[in-house]
Amino acid sequence: MTHTITGSAKLLARVRRIKGQAAALEGSLGEGTECMAVLQQIAAIRGAVNGLMLEVLEGHIREHLGPDASAAQRAEDTEAVVAALRSYLK
Template identity: 65%
Template sequence: MAHTMAGNKKLLTRVRKIKGQSIALENSLEGEHECLKVLQQIAAIKGAVNGLMKEVLEGHLREHLAAEDITQVQRMEEVEQVISILKSYLK
């Protein structure tokens, strides 16, 4: 998990942005704003979550799967875990 610790500030900034967008979406729905504005906010949240996933996934692949000090068995276990997470994420 070293990659998330190294980029902790950047990742937390992304999460806080998503949190703010989520609150804005909630406020839009409570205030009965136009459908297009709600859809735009949903799209922005999805894009932000995808960006966060990309950052964490890239760090994981570089730090863990590309590590030279793990066995082939460990590497395959990591691959299977990442595949499982991606399948869940892409449902």
């Protein structure tokens, strides 16, 4: 997955933001923050994770399912993407 290597700085920045959001959520729960504020934090984390998933998935599709991929490689990677999406969307 070279797309995760070439874009690793960008992806790691996203992960660090998510990590910070999760830490803030943990602090909010420990402090007894109002429910709506907690719900907003959870929604923000979910959006950030979805954005990360989209970024990695798009890179994978473009690199492994693009015009340069063989039919066999395309079929194999399509199944891998479908499996990942099924797991993610459970």
